[in-house]
Structure formats: C-alpha cells, structure tokens
Amino acid sequence: MAQDNKATTRACKPFEEDLVLYYYGELGGGERAAVEVHLPGCQSCQLYLKELESILPLTVKPDEPPQAFWDDYSREMRRKLAEASERRSWWQSLAEFLRPWAIPASATAFVALLALTLTFGKRFWSSKEIPQDDVAVVEILPMAENLEFFKTMEVLDAMDLLENIGGPAKGST
Amino acid sequence: MISFMEGSPLVKSADEELVSLARSGDHKAFEELVERHKQKAYRIAFDFARDREEAKDLSQEAFLRAYTHLGNFDGRSGFYTWFYRILVNICLDYKRRKQRTSAEEFNESIEHQVEPSQVSQKPPSPDQQVLAGQLSRKVSAALAALPPKQRTAFILKNNQGLSIREIAAMMQTAEGTVKVHLHRAVTALRRSLADFA
Numbered sequence: 001m002a003q004d005n006k007a008t009t010r011a012c013k014p015f016e017e018d019l020v021l022y023y024y025g026e027l028g029g030g031e032r033a034a035v036e037v038h039l040p041g042c043q044s045c046q047l048y049l050k051e052l053e054s055i056l057p058l059t060v061k062p063d064e065p066p067q068a069f070w071d072d073y074s075r076e077m078r079r080k081l082a083e084a085s086e087r088r089s090w091w092q093s094l095a096e097f098l099r100p101w102a103i104p105a106s107a108t109a110f111v112a113l114l115a116l117t118l119t120f121g122k123r124f125w126s127s128k129e130i131p132q133d134d135v136a137v138v139e140i141l142p143m144a145e146n147l148e149f150f151k152t153m154e155v156l157d158a159m160d161l162l163e164n165i166g167g168p169a170k171g172s173t
Numbered sequence: 174m175i176s177f178m179e180g181s182p183l184v185k186s187a188d189e190e191l192v193s194l195a196r197s198g199d200h201k202a203f204e205e206l207v208e209r210h211k212q213k214a215y216r217i218a219f220d221f222a223r224d225r226e227e228a229k230d231l232s233q234e235a236f237l238r239a240y241t242h243l244g245n246f247d248g249r250s251g252f253y254t255w256f257y258r259i260l261v262n263i264c265l266d267y268k269r270r271k272q273r274t275s276a277e278e279f280n281e282s283i284e285h286q287v288e289p290s291q292v293s294q295k296p297p298s299p300d301q302q303v304l305a306g307q308l309s310r311k312v313s314a315a316l317a318a319l320p321p322k323q324r325t326a327f328i329l330k331n332n333q334g335l336s337i338r339e340i341a342a343m344m345q346t347a348e349g350t351v352k353v354h355l356h357r358a359v360t361a362l363r364r365s366l367a368d369f370a
Binding site for chain 2: 063
C-alpha cells in the first residue's frame with residue numbers, strides 16, 4: 001500500500017485546471033482549442049490526463065437496486081407522505097398565518113383596532129365622568145335645595161309674624 | 174448523462190404543474206413527482222452515503238422536506254434544482270453526522286451492499302477481493318476527507334454528470350467557484366488514489 005503523499009504526475013501549471021475541465025468536457029471554444037494544441041507536444045500533460053482517466057472512474061460506485069427495492073421505496077414514500085399530510089393539515093393553517101405578510105397585516109389590524117378603541121371608547125368612558133361644568137351644578141344643587149328650604153323658612157317666618165301680630169291682640173283681650 | 178436543468182421546457186412545466194397541484198392539497202401530484210425523481214435522487218444520495226439503506230432514507234427525507242416546504246418553492250428555478258439542493262444539504266448533514274462514527278463500520282456496510290448483478294460471473298480471486306476492498310475503503314476515505322463543497326461539486330460532476338452551470342445553480346454559487354472546487358477535489362483524490370492508477 002503506497003502512501004497518500006506519493007508523487008503524482010504534474011501537468012503544466014497553466015493547463016492543470018483546464019485539463020480537469022477538458023476531461024469532463026466542460027471547456028469551451030478557445031480554451032479547448034488551446035489545450036488541444038498544447039497536448040500533443042507535452043508528455044507531462046498527456047500523462048496527467050491519462051491519470052485522470054484511470055483514477056476518476058474508480059470513485060464511482062454503481063448501484064442498480066432491483067425492482068422490489070423501488071416498489072418498497074414507493075410504498076414507504078406514499079405512507080410517509082400520507083402521515084406528513086395529516087400532520088400538515090393542522091399546522092399548515094398556523095404556518096400560513098405566520099407567513100411574512102400575515103405579521104405586518106395583523107400588526108396593522110391591531111393598531112387600527114387600538115386606535116378605534118381609544119377614539120370611540122374615550123367617549124364612552126368619559127361619559128361616566130362628571131364634566132367640569134356639571135361639577136359646579138352638582139355643588140350648587142344642594143345649595144339650591146337649601147335655598148328652597150330657606151324660602152320655606154321665610155314663609156314660615158312670615159306666618160309666625162302674622163300669628164304674632166294677631167297673638168298679642170288676642171292675648172291682650 | 175442525466176440532465177436536470179431547464180433543457181426541456183415540457184418537463185419543467187409539467188413538474189411545476191404537479192407542484193401547483195400538490196400545493197393545493199393534492200398529495201397524489203406529489204407522489205407523481207416522487208416517481209419521476211426518485212431514481213436520480215437515490216443515486217445522488219448513494220454517491221454521498223455509499224450505502225443502499227442510507228441512500229433510501231436520505232432521498233426519502235429530502236422528498237418529505239420538499240413536500241412540507243412546498244410553500245417556499247418560488248418557481249425561480251426548476252423544481253428539480255430546488256429539490257436537489259435540499260437533497261444535497263441533507264446528504265452533507267448526514268456526512269457530518271456519519272464522520273463521528275467509525276470509518277471501519279461504514280466501509281463494512283458498503284461491502285455488504287454490493288449487488289450480485291454487479292459482480293462478474295467469475296468469482297474474484299482472493300487478491301482481487303483484497304484489492305477491491307482496499308480500493309473501496311480508500312475511495313470512501315478520500316471522498317469523506319474532502320471539504321463539503323468540494324465533495325458536492327465532485328460528486329455532482331463526476332458521478333451524476335451534471336454541467337458546471339447546473340451544479341452552480343444547485344450550490345447557489347458562481348460557475349468559476351464550482352470549477353475551483355472541482356479542481357481541488359480532483360487534485361486531492363489523485364493524491365489519495367495514485368496507487369490505483
């Protein structure tokens with residue numbers, strides 16, 4: 001068994017990468033022509049190319065499974081897809097909801113809802129509060145009731161006065 | 174040579190039609206996509222794993238991932254380019270996990286996967302068996318030692334016969350970068366496998 005670092009054939013430096021591409025049929029027009037002009041006169045590049053031709057096919061390990069393998073493959077795949085489909089049905093709706101467009105849309109809807117709530121809700125909440133003008137009325141109301149009381153008292157005083165006027169007259173008699 | 178790219182508009186449009194149906198909930202349409210691509214997918218997975226059962230699991234995992242992420246397929250590339258990108262990523266993840274396990278155990282499994290149809294009629298001599306075993310181990314070790322991008326470029330070019338343009342689309346990189354990866358991979362493999370030249 002030789003070592004990994006065994007010296008290999010060296011191609012001319014400017015052609016080395018092109019020779020790999022040439023081997024794979026990936027060199028276009030001008031570059032391909034340049035390699036084909038160079039090769040006949042360069043033994044090291046010829047050896048390099050031959051080495052590629054002998055080594056690279058060794059790395060391919062062909063595998064042709066029998067038909068039974070493919071039948072099993074398809075059967076297993078159908079089962080796995082059916083299972084995935086079941087799982088997909090419930091989380092797909094969630095995943096779709098979390099798609100990029102849904103997040104800004106939800107955020108916009110939330111902000112709009114918040115704005116509407118603050119706009120219309122303020123009226124509702126503020127109606128429960130007593131306005132500044134109403135505070136004065138509320139404060140005056142008991143006074144007004146007292147005023148009525150005092151008015152009543154005035155009438156009573158007047159009646160007492162009348163009684164007093166009539167009283168001494170009776171008493172004097 | 175397998176062609177994966179937009180060479181045939183009919184195949185491309187038919188795939189996209191199936192993708193569209195699958196996205197709308199028709200999983201039979203996706204099963205048809207599996208039938209179309211399963212052999213190519215399996216072969217790519219096999220080139221990475223070099224093990225039949227692992228290759229089957231990896232390729233099936235790629236189909237399942239594609240199915241559950243169909244919503245992410247934007248149609249800018251063909252379905253197969255998108256799908257094989259998923260597959261290659263799964264294979265590379267597998268290789269990373271696998272590197273933690275014993276290399277001996279890995280190679281034994283490869284040797285047991287050889288199909289009787291692949292073996293020549295005449296039984297190999299003990300020397301040939303030893304040499305084949307050595308080669309198999311050496312190739313596996315040499316491929317495993319490549320950095321992931323070099324290994325991907327090499328397998329897709331050398332084993333699958335994809336064009337540099339197709340590989341670049343699949344790896345989402347420039348064609349020049351793929352050429353560099355390929356050249357470096359070939360140089361490393363030449364060094365490792367020089368004994369078998």
